[in-house]
Amino acid sequence: MKTYKYITLFAVFTASLLFVQCSGEDDKVITQETCTDGILNGDETEIDCGGTACEPCGQTLDFSGTYVQEDQMGRPGINTVFGTEGFKDAFNVTVPSQMQAEFQTKFETKLLALNPAYTSNALGLNAEVFTTVLSNDVLWLAQSGITTYFNGTEVLTGRALSDDVIDVSLLLIFGGADGTENPGLTSDGVPTNDVAFSNSFPYLAEPF
Known part of the structure; x- marks a missing residue:
């Protein structure tokens, strides 16, 4: 059998530190993939910085505390x-x-x-x-x-x-x-997903 060098991955799931600029009422629509709270608007590219999906604007998440x-x-x-x-x-x-x-x-x-x-x-x-x-x-x-x-x-x-x-x-x-x-x-009898995997990151299937 082939010998492989392995590295151990420790997957740590944290919310991303996201920055969104808001310069005024005329700049409400910006091109971002994510927002401070991870919620996207509409087609997942436009975010209304004055709306609830992008509040508080220009701030980062607080990771202080004991976990x-x-x-x-x-x-x-x-x-x-x-x-x-x-x-x-x-x-x-x-x-x-x-x-x-x-x-x-x-x-x-x-x-x-x-x-x-x-x-x-x-x-x-x-x-x-x-x-x-x-x-x-x-x-x-x-x-x-x-x-x-x-x-x-x-x-x-x-x-x-x-x-x-x-x-x-x-x-x-x-x-x-x-x-x-x-x-x-030797099998749980579930061969595949009910829904196909996505073609874009993170590639997971939508809930069924």
Whole structure:
């Protein structure tokens, strides 16, 4: 198998610091993609600086105060499945560098409870190694090559929007060494979105 150098991405979702100029009543319509409160008008290019969608004008958001992390979502569904035995909240607030030492054995116990016959998976990982990977809940990204959660060859080199990460996780938990064991448990039966992905950033599908 090819060896990739991975970097760990920590996605921090914050509101953008946006600046909008308002010089007077004659300059109400400006060309901006966003506004101070993230609300767009009409065709998403025109903002009325005198309206509610652009108030307060010329100011930035206040990030003062104390913040705490509430959720851990490096890989979708990992904490939902493995963090259910009384430590889900603790897992959510643990920094990735401490996750494996704190949670690997708990993940392994849960894995073997879910699939007592587990010995290896399609990646060739035994229970200890597999749960060591899973308990470090970050999204890896290969610096070159194909970006995919798992395409049968490349593994965890990133995540494309169309990747069925839940099916991949189920396959690795229940599918055995060749991916053919427990066929009724290796897919959630949802192959695609109900709505197509957008062609523009952030490319997510509209709510259905």
